Amino acid sequence: MTTTSTSRLLRTEVPKEETWNLSDLFPTFSDWEKELQSIQEDIDLVTNFKGKLTKDAQTLLQAIHELEAYQQRVFHVIVYTSLLTSADGTDPVNQSAYSKASSALANIESKLAFIESEILHLTNKDINDYIAEQPELENYRKWLNDILEEKPHKLSPEVEEALAVFGELFEAPRNIFSISKASDMQFESIFNKDGEEIPMSEALYEENYEYSEDTVARRNAYESFKKTFQQYKNTYATTYATEVTKQVKTAKLRNYNSVTDMLLSSQDVSEKMYENQLNVIQKGLAPHMRRYAKLLKEKLDVDELRYCDLKAPLDPDFNPKTTYKEGTDTILEALEVMGPEYIEIIKQGINNRWIDRSENVGKANGAFCSSPYGAHPYIMVTWSDNMRSTFILAHELGHAGHFYLAGKHQTLLNTRPSTYFVEAPSTLNELLLAEHLMNQHQDDPRMKRWIITQLLGTYYHNFITHLLEGEFQRRVYQLAEEGVPLTADRLCKEKQESLENFWGDTVVFDEGAGLTWMRQPHYYMGLYPYTYSAGLTVSTAVAKRIKEDGQPAVESWLNVLKSGGTKKPLDLIKDAGIDMSKPENIQIAVDYVGSLIDQLIDSYE
Template identity: 55%
Template sequence: MGNQSNRMMRKEVPENQTWNLRDIFSSREDWEKELDAVQEDVESVTQFKNRLNEGSKTLLQCLEAKEELLRRFNLAASYASLKQTVDHTDTASQKDAARVEEAGSKINASLAFTESEIIALPKEKIDACLAEEEGLQSFKKYLTDLQNRKPHTLGEETEETLAALGSVFSAPYNIYNRGKLSDMQFDSFVDEEGNELPLSFALYEGKYSSSVSADVRRNSYESFVNTLQKYKNSFAATYATQVNQEVITARLRKYDSVTDMLLEPQQVTKEMYNNQLDIIQEELAPHMRKYARLKKRELGLDKLTFADLHAPLDPDFKIETSYEEGAETVKEALKIMGDEYNEMVEKALSERWVDYADNVGKSTGAFCSSPYGAHPYVLMTWPDTMRGTFTLAHELGHAGHFYLAGRYQRMTNTRPSRYFIEAPSTMNEMLLGHHLLSKDNDKRTKRWVILQLLGTYFHNFVTHLLEGELQRRVYSLAEDGEPLTASVLSEQKSDILKSFWGDTVEIDEGASLTWMRQPHYYMGLYPYTYSAGLTVSTLVSKDIINEGQPAVDRWLDVLKAGGTMEPLDLIKKAGVDMSDPDNIRKAVAYVGSLIDELEESYE
């Protein structure tokens, strides 16, 4: 985060480094007026309550009214949320964000009847409505998806009760975050020169774990793990509560298993889910062990501990880059994507869609928010090094996806399955990596680019994937009635890490507490989807580089399709069949080839 004293306050940031929220509302007064108006206009939808069985006209009018109301609310919510993320110290923005949250709860409660009434309609009735009202065709997938939930829907009263308990169901996630971000206090530690350094969750994960100094990495790890130890039983109870409520809900809703319930909204088969977990663990492990041995040798370490996994391989080498130069590099790398896509990239970079300043109170990390009816907004903090270009390219991948989906689809049809969401973003990282590697660079620059790409694969194919493996085991244990205690969770995590890393990395007791470090376990079957998106982008980016235009056109069609197709069919449109496990093997083999190339650069 750097020293607070030399960081700018938000009001001191030059305007060109900030995003332009006037593209959504020209002033806060306009925003406030619209937020009030949207809440008053809820009756444009509630007038249809208990009337959805009247026929196709009424159904269409209701769906259009609901979509329009949500479009307006979404813009108001995005405006408040974007304002807050750039300065959490601004109390007015905090209040505005709280107002939006309250309004959202009320609006969602008022609109809940639409889905339950549609689910209650007989399938024949829906088919007849679709046949006689052409306007309903663009809602077809939405209506079909709702009908598919029918076997798992409970009585209206029960559904209302479960909806009212929403905040209770999300309590484990909130308790986890409160414990992690507010209560945990870490002891400071000493570096190799005897300086005492402060420690927090964010400092460990974001800074010390990838420090150049082995002393800093290992000593901060020791202090970090000591604190985790003190919280493991309460964190285990919190996570067990999350899992148990999911298992109970799956039984109540008559799913064969909790996995079936969690995969249903993703529209992914169990086989596709298991393929990602099985094949990557089995086939990537030998390559990653080779990478670990290389790291140990080149860094001159007596042993590679779990604390050393993120040690930088070429720590002294940094490519300094300004935001302007980085933006130019990203533009060059994405030229291959054609006119329409490049027009979007050009606008994003010249019309202030990106907020890249570093100021006190700004959210860390990076994201892309794409409110329908406005343009996407990207948040990041420019690091003054080439690493920033990968972050920028990644977030512009999300932006390009939803910009095109928003241009070609109605709001209801813009979001595809979560299984696909990380493909367009990692695609741009792949194209940027290829662009940088194809330049006539010296050995060290090439090595740096390979290390950036390996960072992307480590994040998605190792960290998140092994989270996914723990989830798979935990759900299976819970369904067998095994109590999920801290020692059970640690044993499972330790076993997963040992079978992946073999004897190349020392898996100590602290490593077995990795289940305490990420919030993803509270988000359904989310972690494994990172590897699915990256598998897709690895294969399709190769097609784009080898075939050029025809492969680009297929990819753009996929982005424009938004949420109109199930993920398997959507990805087939790009030329990849994710039900064929060989495609996962090809992506893993590519990671192996990068590691081989890296090793050669040291010879």
């Protein structure tokens, strides 16, 4: 049978306290509708500068101020609809609102395309002269310089404006993928080891069953998961191939050496830094994780360790639960080391409904933090009353703390650092949580072992799941540039090979493993997946510094968070004491994972 809405809560049935408070963005849906109309009418506040943007320093500064104020309003409108559809993608009202906002955004972006086109007429000398005349423009130096760096890849103003008109269509592959997963996918219910029938959804699988100690339920959930995804593979392959083709053709149109060159350019990351992350971690981590796989097979007492068993608990009979209240209290205790300013932000998030934690029909899977400038962050998770949920929430609160501080100390155009850095603040919170729990349970060997496995879950998520997504992307872009058709079978083959190359013969793979490229929206976000490993590499080193140096390390890290996007990632990370251009800094994190696995193995001997 197939699960129905009666086996999972409808959005309207979810207790209010488990949902985020969207009225902090707009008091009512009607207020949002009015603002949607207003931002389309008020675009003249910015377009009035067209043709005279760079006339003099004062005009440029005025234009930037108007742009930031206007973009803040636009972001609030767009984020509101994005949050609505994330909470319930099946609601036709939410779908309609998202469509209207996306259409308006495409029109707005086309009308604002003149800004970069006119700034491109400036030289570095012009910018220096303008800053000398209007010192406040110093705050926007990086933003201006970033635009100038793209000059070799910009097209004529008319072409740039025309391309911007099609912005909504260019986002279609990602939107189709997201709406389809949230609204169309139905999963067969499953049976647990006691023969009880239990509901199944993608969110339940990814947040619960995949980590279940019940081997029967875990494997049955995987079979249900696989069966449903198999039905969509050709549709999603076409959707993803369209996204990749768009990127490849855009790279050629803009005169980049490759699509990888283009995607890394937006991150301010060199190809060497990118290759280091993929190569050093895969090569160094694989032997450690294969040792872990052998230990897991032994402790699960299974004839073969299947791909769907890899996230099972090492000690199936020991899986301590935690309520939401207990979990958030533990997070606050763990983050006290970050000081009162930071901890107050986290308390606000927990107490003031920044967090949506329900599991309901139509809710997007996974977890994220959206941080509209001028408002508080919004966090989506699916709480499952286990410690893994606590780690996930700590992670998203790390994003919230980061962008709250950046928004408080920087102007809108300066808040967003490169995606290469973005996952560092979030994963640091997970490491601090693990350290706190280890200190709490020094005299409990079994609990310490369990905490290590949770910490390994963090590295698994970032150094394996997302890094191997990055390896898959590297393969896909190479095939696309060689003109190889990206069929469903080819995508499954490349995904399966990347997994098998990492795990070797320690894991038994079936055809379902190859389907897992269909799980993530990350593939529609450029070269995003590999950046998780970059962030965790940085946070591993920062956690070590905080443990060894205490308050000075905390203060330097908070200053980095407050810097927002005012520096390129390599320079920003250097302010935290780490040089990511050196492979040995990546190896430090790999070795740390190896030491965790050593501790686990030793604890059983």
